[in-house]
Amino acid sequence: MDFSSNRSRIPALSAVKPSNKTLSSASESMFSSKSDTSYRYGLFSTARKSASVSRTNKYSNCHSAISSKQSKGLFSQTPKTDRVSVYAASASGRRSSIVGDRNRQKDCRPLAEPKYQNDCIAKLIRFLTENGYSSPIPSKFLKSPSKQDVIRVFEFLFSQFDPTLVVTPIEANVPELMVQFGYPYYITKSTLVAVAGRHALGNLLGMFEFLVDLAKSSNDFFADEEDLICAPFVADEVFIKSHIMNIVSEDIEDVEPFFKDMAYKKLGDNEEERDRLMEALNEDTAMLENVEKDIEYYNAMQARIVQFENAFEEYEKYNSCMEVRNLKDAEELAADEEEILTLQKTKAMTCEEEKALEIIIKDQPYQIADIQTEQDKQLQIEMETNETRQLSRKVKHEINQLASELASLKTSITKSNSNFVSATNAEMINLNSHPIKKCTPWVIEKLQSTDLQDILDCLSRPDAINNIDETTKRANKCMNGFVNYFIETSVGLSAKLARIKENNKQHDASVFDKERELEELQEQLPSAEKDLREFKKHNEMEKKLMIETNEGYRKMIEEFTLSATESSKEYENRLSRAEQALTHEKEATQALIEQDQIGRTKRKEAFSRVTQNFYKIVCTIEEAEKRKIADLEEKVAGAEAARKRLQQKVLQTKST
Known part of the structure; x- marks a missing residue:
């Protein structure tokens, strides 16, 4: 039994004979609520934006949801301001009757597109196979189905709600049944007479898809049949159905007195029991709200953990970048030292060559x-x-x-x-x-x-x-x-x-x-x-x-001597500049190393503090999660006990 919402559900009886599943689930739907995904056809509109409603049709296994917050409905809990209405949602947003102009809604589905038709065919074949469709499915059914195949599929789909429904002739009965089941679009007879065209096939597949989705929603809603509370709506069945059909109008509040009288008649009027049940229901609602807040807090803590992990990864990347930069600085320093040694050796060799050239010039014997x-x-x-x-x-x-x-x-x-x-x-x-x-x-x-x-x-x-x-x-x-x-x-x-x-x-x-x-x-x-x-x-x-004995040799020696002298001077200048640059670079590198060491020390301290805080937060989160899990288990156990007590009280009320 799900206590995730404090709304009650009252079954709207169909115009056909309801199945035992429908009747047995009526009273259970007054106390339970199921979370619902938004249905694609938009049958009903709701005034509450924070809660979803099971949008099934009022003429089959569908139920309307009526909120009991700040109001009195069943057992004198009539909703006034916060309610889910039973009328169809038109394009302009105004309220209309149950049938109203639902069939005049614009069909925005891509019925003529092959992709949409293939999806509908796959969904239909999967549903027929899973639910024991006995007739063979011919290969031509995918493109040009025969009228007998269409009749058999309609009979099988409508039998999921009531086996006594008569489908033939389909051009007369199927549109009426689709309207009763809440199909929001207009159906022409040509769609059901000539089913071979692409447009007619698209409309036909759209009806099949609607019935398949409706059957799935109904089966999901009534999945927990063993927990349902059966209400003996048998004696006044015809009267109740005809009366509901007559009183439903533009003002939905006309239905409330009838449901109140019916509940008093069948279940009795016990104000004390009702108050006690409401208190238990409010406690469960508050408990669930606290659980939702705890879950939000847990999700926020998970996000903070992710942020801390990202910050830690960024710090590691920065640290690795600084290490690579230090290695590059050390390599550049070693390269500068090697270049200085090379320049010194070149200078010494140049001096020796200059001396040798001077000796050769002095020993020259020719005039x-x-x-x-x-x-x-x-x-x-x-x-x-x-x-x-x-x-x-x-x-x-x-x-x-x-x-x-x-x-x-x-x-x-x-x-x-x-x-x-x-x-x-x-x-x-x-x-x-x-x-x-x-x-x-x-x-x-x-x-x-x-x-x-x-x-x-x-x-x-x-x-x-x-x-x-x-x-x-x-x-x-x-x-x-x-x-x-x-x-x-x-x-x-x-x-x-x-x-x-x-x-x-x-x-x-x-x-x-x-x-x-x-x-x-x-x-x-x-x-x-x-x-x-x-x-x-x-x-x-x-x-x-x-x-x-050429004179050019003498000139060459003189030019070489001059170039050697100039190159030695240039080497000396370069050497002095390189020594100065190396000295400055050593000083700058030493300062950078000292700053990097200081920064590393600070980063390590900050990282250790962040890590300690992170681990403390993680431990705190884990302890809080454990406490919350224990509290949730206690609350779930209390909710189960409250559900059992409510079931017992309802049974006692029924017996009295």
């Missing part, structure tokens, strides 16, 4: 005139070297020209030989067609001889120029056999042969001369290359000598 003479010699040697290079280039160019002329000469000789061979072959062809037939076999035999063919092959080769003398002798010997015949047959052929011989001799002479010149140049080339190598070697030796 300026000697260096100038050596520079002139170097220039002269470079000029001679350039002339020798130009001469060598000319010699190479002449050699290349001679080689190209020799190649062209060889090409011309080879060409003349090929021309001779082709001319000879042409003449042979002419001889084969000569009109003197008696000489043809001899000519053909000579022409087909291997000796002549060998001579022609030798002349047609590219390297025929190398064996031109021997080939010429063989050709002359072969040709002498043809002289008489050629003289008789063709004078032009002998003239051509003579010219060819002359050309061969001229070519031989020119080739011989060119080869002699080429051999002489090749004999001169090694000596020229040798002279060039010796000249280069001598030139390199002269260059080395000049590099060693």
Whole structure:
């Protein structure tokens, strides 16, 4: 039995025959109250903002809640100012009758959206499965349900409230039943006739969802059936229901005299018992208020604990940051000391190099005139070297020209030989067609001889120029056999042969001369290359000598001496500045370390104080929680005892 509120609930009897659960729970609802989540359809409005009401319909297993604070209702506890009314909440906030214009409310639900329809279908199938729906659910029911499937679902849902309700025909009975069960939206007959469209399916699923939520709320409200107090509302059932239907109007106070008379008639009028029960109820209410305050205090302490934990974490983060900063300062200090040591070493090395350079300058054996003479010699040697290079280039160019002329000469000789061979072959062809037939076999035999063919092959080769003398002798010997015949047959052929011989001799002479010149140049080339190598070697030796005795070395030494002096002065200045900066940084670091140590000490002391206070607070909270838990257990036990006493008194009152 829940005593979380001092409101009483009076059942509004439905227009249909109530179930035993409804009748048995009527009197229990006068003394008990359940916390309720706000219902999505907004059937009833309330004048109290701090308390929630079970918003179920007055025509089924629903109850209206009437507050008994500062008033008299059941047992002369009639609510006057602080009450939950039974009328429907319209958009303008005015009160109306139970049916009133509830069906004219604007439907803001997204009935045509697929997501909303899928949610409604899932909720409906889950409810049907959990509550033993016997008929099969076809797959097409999710998109285009048949009329018989819709009728079976309506029959099953309405049977959760009263199995005797008649659903068919649904276009006539279902709208009336939905109005009686408090459905706040208008229902058209087309919605129940054609159920395949998306809009009609959305309206149908909205009605199913309303009935499912209503059945769940009713089942949750009447879950503790064993603790209910049954009131014997049987004899005057029809009269009471018809009378309530007639007296409910715009003014809800018209119902109060009827409920008072009915309570006096059925339960009696015991003022002393009523006062005692009210005192116990007020004590329980005060006790619950104290418990709620204790819970709020406990939640506040939990928030303070979280704040202390956050502050402790921030302190740890700050401490870790300071430690990291100290480590970085120590690393920077060590790096500065290393840099100072490096600068000191560099300064010492610079001084030693300066002394060594001074010694080298003093020991220098050469004079300026000697260096100038050596520079002139170097220039002269470079000029001679350039002339020798130009001469060598000319010699190479002449050699290349001679080689190209020799190649062209060889090409011309080879060409003349090929021309001779082709001319000879042409003449042979002419001889084969000569009109003197008696000489043809001899000519053909000579022409087909291997000796002549060998001579022609030798002349047609590219390297025929190398064996031109021997080939010429063989050709002359072969040709002498043809002289008489050629003289008789063709004078032009002998003239051509003579010219060819002359050309061969001229070519031989020119080739011989060119080869002699080429051999002489090749004999001169090694000596020229040798002279060039010796000249280069001598030139390199002269260059080395000049590099060693160059005046630029003296200038370089002087410049290096000046730069070394300036760098040593700069190093001294940098060293002095670094020492000063290091001294200042050491002093600043030491001051920071001292301040950090002082701050650490203070923070540790503050943290220890905060920790001690935190632990004290935690211990205090734990002790207070333990005491509150013990008090709550005692109060709960007292509330249970008071509930039992109230039940006994109610039973005694009923029996009397």
